[in-house]
Amino acid sequence: MKAYEIEEFGIDKLRIVERPNPKPADKEVLVSLRATSLNYRDFMVVSGSYNPRMKVPAIPFSDAAGEIAAVGEGVTKWKAGDRVMPIFAQRWYEGDSSEEKRRTSLGAGAQWDGVLCEFAVFDQESVVRIPDHLSFEEAATLPCAALTAWNALFVSGKLKPGDAVLTLGTGGVSIFALQFAKMAGATVFSTSGSEEKIGRLKDLGSDGTANYREREDWDRAAIEFCGEGVDHVVEVGGAGTLPKSINATRIAGHVAMIGALTGAAGFNPVTAFMKAIRLQGIFVGSKRMFEEMNKAITANTLRPVIDSVFEFDQARDALKHMESGSHFGKIVVKIG
Ligand SMILES: NC(=O)c1ccc[n+]([C@@H]2O[C@H](COP(=O)([O-])OP(=O)(O)OC[C@H]3O[C@@H](n4cnc5c(N)ncnc54)[C@H](OP(=O)(O)O)[C@@H]3O)[C@@H](O)[C@H]2O)c1
Structure with missing residues (x-):
């Protein structure tokens, strides 16, 4: 699959590489990612100001939406074709945050690689359903901002x-x-x-x-x-x-x-x-909060405000657009 990797910090250093397609293990789902959105944190991660000691090579970006492509053994909650978003902190399901839960945030180091790639695996508990009225581009704006x-x-x-x-x-x-x-x-x-x-x-x-x-x-x-x-x-x-x-x-x-x-x-x-x-x-939020928010978004047919949509090979341009500060709302990158 295609993935963006940070090997050295700097927007222009971000590069597309080939990585093996991930396979879902027990209780994991394989998601074909369709869109990702940028947060200011992603700009900081890529440019090196978020954590200069971050372990690389690493895939950046935390927010995405996609479709389940395959499920591992023991997956009871999902089937191929379900539309999902990974949660920001992969092990923060409910209650207060903790240092341990916070460390499971996507896209800030090699340990929890991000989502600027074609496929990713997640624990079946670490994704939530996309509200039906939202496109993949719109859904990709929800997990962090x-x-x-x-x-x-x-x-x-x-x-x-x-x-x-x-x-x-x-x-x-x-x-x-x-x-x-x-x-x-x-x-x-x-x-x-x-x-x-x-x-x-x-x-x-x-x-x-x-x-x-x-x-x-x-x-x-x-x-x-x-x-x-x-x-x-x-x-x-x-x-x-x-x-x-x-x-x-x-x-x-x-x-x-x-x-x-x-x-x-x-x-x-x-x-x-x-x-x-x-x-x-405030530090983002838990899975429980995410599900409660999605209920409200659905009940009110709320639509996220998208500033611009970039193609996968234009992710560096998307980051430069964020750096310019000229955007209004969310910047999205399409995948696939
Ligand atoms: N704690 C958390 O969990 C969490 C989660 C998400 C984001 N954040 C943080 O929240 C901040 C915003 O994130 P974001 O992703 O929404 O950023 P963003 O989309 O990049 O927002 C940038 C916008 O902020 C406005 N801005 C810049 N300087 C300003 C100033 N001096 N006064 C008022 N507005 C100013 C500008 O709007 P105008 O052009 O309209 O002036 C600019 O377009 C970042 O620091 C980010 O790291 C924290």
Whole structure:
């Protein structure tokens, strides 16, 4: 089969190799992968900033969708032809995460090779069914970005209809957060650095917006929009945005700390404790959360927002497109 391998870090060093087709062992399924989607983590993994000591050669990318091609002995849950997505952390089925479970995340080293390849085997418990209304391209966007937004809003945030949510920028996690929050009857204030993207945020239902390049005090804009401050922030920015995200939050509100797009330096804790804000780190989510999210996606026939679809041999271009930051929503690579 064809697979992309990282042998040296750098987008241009990523190369297509031939690997033997994997075979499903006891209780494993062989999946013919049809599409994969990019997360910011994949860009960091390939460029070497995620873990410079990562074991290589390794297949990158964590998120995919495909069709079961064959099943191993003892597989009771699946048959050939079933449409599935591998879960992000292959052994995190339910409950809290742990160091051990986190280490089973796909696509960050040779031990748990990723999905930028034609076939992969997974334990029968480590895949979930694709909602019927979604294509492989759409389903490939769910395992990391969508689940992270779901966990932030509904598991950590316990979002209620009428709550106010602040989303930052227009990457994969933020666009899913906007869609889920609107689906649940919340009000959403969104930021972006681009006027054109702000127009698209409004089309998706953002109730209030600010261009963070033109309006540096976007935290104030969020407070002006919803009075006392927002109930939840989907914080993907990190050091450069966290102080303003905290300012924009109401007393006893919730900040889901997800990303570090602007860096990971320290911050002043005073406002956080004076406002009794709940800062909650989020790490993707469990299989149980993934299945609950898929029920909601199905019930609401929610469709992921796909920015662009690249062919398999254009995976490097897809990564460069992500690096440019010009995307809105998810970038997908077709397989096969
Ligand atoms: N903790 C977890 O489990 C988890 C899971 C998934 C992702 N993450 C992290 O979450 C972050 C987002 O991931 P992603 O995959 O959604 O990324 P992405 O798709 O690459 O999102 C990039 C977007 O972020 C926006 N952005 C960049 N700088 C910004 C700033 N200063 N202020 C506001 N927005 C800014 C830009 O939107 P505009 O062009 O509209 O300004 C840009 O297009 C990354 O740090 C990623 O590593 C963490």
